[in-house]
Amino acid sequence: MRPENRQGGQESGTDKQKKRSFIEEARRAQIIQAAIETISEEGYANSSLARIAKHAGISKGVISYHFAGKEELLYEVVVQVYTKVAEAVAPAVTAQPDPVRALRAYITTAAGYMRGHRTELLALSSIFLGSRDTEGEPRYGVAGNEDLYRNLEEIFRWGQEEGAFRGFDRRVMAVTFQASIDAMFGYWVFYPEHDLEEHARELADLFEHAVRAPG
Amino acid sequence: MRPENRQGGQESGTDKQKKRSFIEEARRAQIIQAAIETISEEGYANSSLARIAKHAGISKGVISYHFAGKEELLYEVVVQVYTKVAEAVAPAVTAQPDPVRALRAYITTAAGYMRGHRTELLALSSIFLGSRDTEGEPRYGVAGNEDLYRNLEEIFRWGQEEGAFRGFDRRVMAVTFQASIDAMFGYWVFYPEHDLEEHARELADLFEHAVRAPG
Amino acid sequence: MRPENRQGGQESGTDKQKKRSFIEEARRAQIIQAAIETISEEGYANSSLARIAKHAGISKGVISYHFAGKEELLYEVVVQVYTKVAEAVAPAVTAQPDPVRALRAYITTAAGYMRGHRTELLALSSIFLGSRDTEGEPRYGVAGNEDLYRNLEEIFRWGQEEGAFRGFDRRVMAVTFQASIDAMFGYWVFYPEHDLEEHARELADLFEHAVRAPG
């Protein structure tokens, strides 16, 4: 449930994580937070290093000092938000006694998290959608969902082996399931009055019907 | 099944469509096509007007002459591709005798269209994902799907009234349904070896189970 | 007597030289001239595109419009100055009836050219000394003198085969000869009151003694 291990400046291979001083970590955290806010408020395309620095009330150079480049900063944003989402959702899912409830917990926990972390999830999705490599190709594509897909497939397998789920293609179901959650978020972001919890319940019902074995 | 009528330079409100000469229309079409190809080949972020012009074998200025700005050009790309998709999918759907088959036709026709028009759909989705207004907000958001949602809701209402579908929330189902199709496209673009037709079949099964009335 | 064929933006392989409009050529020439003056007046390290543009009284973007990059601009400066030097020196040298006079003509013609073209030669040498590739290695090194060396070696061979010159190593003599001329220029640039013509005569005497066969 973590994004792929990627470039990320200093760290290579063995994840050699230069021990950072407390205040350096604080600055990094501050800058990451500023990036999240800038992206979610001004949009990905408008979030230049200059804008992020201004938002944080610091000089442009500070960002370059603490991060190898814009790429690393955005990557850290992704990692951080992603990790926090996973930490919120995973335990709730694994705590369930059966696969049907696990799926439902997945959806409702995700929805609950969205409500409390709109800004950062917005930044996350902006980066996912907006970040391109030098070739113009999306830097975070479907590949970044691979972990999510695999976790979902495990749940589906569990249900199928147990006989609770019908014999659908697990990959297609995983892709569809994740897309449905993302769409729930996107729709709610666009229409903030939309009833997120109700959407989550409906979505859980939808997939409950979609996966369950006949009879 | 068309995107909302939006900014777009010349046209406002009443869709005042400056009568354009034949050759002017030809030039516009040529430029739109060049934009589609450039975006899908080089990526949205790399598709500057200069690159599009080069691709079309014309001068940069021509684009500015025929379009109010880059914004309008991209809008025209969206309209054109969008319209063509709708023209392909709509008839196949409406030809179906029952709502279950209508949904299935929706999915399989869409998948069939994707296979033959990967390039332009890629451009379309790039523009959807990449285009921002001056505030940095996505220019084409969920709102652009409103027509799609309404058409889907009609099908769902049909099924519910007929008793074939259960009593789910039609808006949630529509959002989820459309997102699932978009995800099918995105996954296939990323993994071209992925079996698109099989995915479509599985997706149709998925929604068939998801919507149908019990019993 | 031309510098190596190098990158240089557009041209590749067959020296495909995009036919340029008259006014484009004029602009390029103006920018090249501005670069020469800026470099010789403000020094290589201070000659940013911004400074060159300011010197030319144009916007920074113009340079980017007409040249692929700073590198290409500097390369064109080198080519242009280099070519003009060669065109001045070569005929005077080849017109000589014997190798001794050829060497003397080489030196005195070069000195004469220096007097009239101090600025551009200064720019040329600045670029040679200052331009580095991304690795920090000199872009124009000794290798750029290869043509010069070969031409000089031809003269030396001529003298040796004729029996006028002694049997020295032609490459060492060429390297030394060229360095001596460059040093004459450098010394004169630093001490403008220095008598360039007298230096040239002395240098010619020096090499006459250095090369001639005994007896």
Add this chain to the structure above:
Amino acid sequence: MRPENRQGGQESGTDKQKKRSFIEEARRAQIIQAAIETISEEGYANSSLARIAKHAGISKGVISYHFAGKEELLYEVVVQVYTKVAEAVAPAVTAQPDPVRALRAYITTAAGYMRGHRTELLALSSIFLGSRDTEGEPRYGVAGNEDLYRNLEEIFRWGQEEGAFRGFDRRVMAVTFQASIDAMFGYWVFYPEHDLEEHARELADLFEHAVRAPG
């Protein structure tokens, strides 16, 4: 045989040499050595204070603490390398019984020193070529060679008064002689397979012919 006394932060005029503690001198020496290695390994243009500090394994600030600025550091590098060259060449030259042998010793000793100290001489020449003052003028120009020229002129005067040398202009000969040695180094650096000793021998022959009195 030392470079001119120039700006250089602390020292001015009377060479007021702040008494430095032992450990301060050690630090300075360490930093100077790191600078030499960084410049010769990564190139002058890539040798920022940050890179030099990293190479030395110390913090950037240390350099600023011990040296008035980058300028002073480079000046100290020049002084140190220069001094060591002089200490190697001078005794070998003065030990010669006659001016012809003195010249030969000058060249061959210099060549010998080059072979053993390629790195530092490379740094030296990089600084000579690359360092500019705020006006963009070369900081170390021909003026820095004045001591060398004077020493050479002494040898030439010796030879002329003795009747062994012809009546050439001593300054021109000195400038040419020194340039020839520098060129030998530059050529060998570029073509490391080049036979340095043979080059030195040829160069000695060249100047022997160039200076000696007829008859």
Add this chain to the structure above:
DNA sequence: TATGAATGAGCATTCATTCAT
């Protein structure tokens, strides 16, 4: 003494747009 955090000017380059011809 030494550190590392912070600064802000400067860099080359890209781009949508304007406009005279």
Add this chain to the structure above:
DNA sequence: CATGAATGAATGCTCATTCAT
């Protein structure tokens, strides 16, 4: 109608230097 020349703002990034701790 079409061109290509020009603009100037914006971008990510580097760097010597400063300074509180």
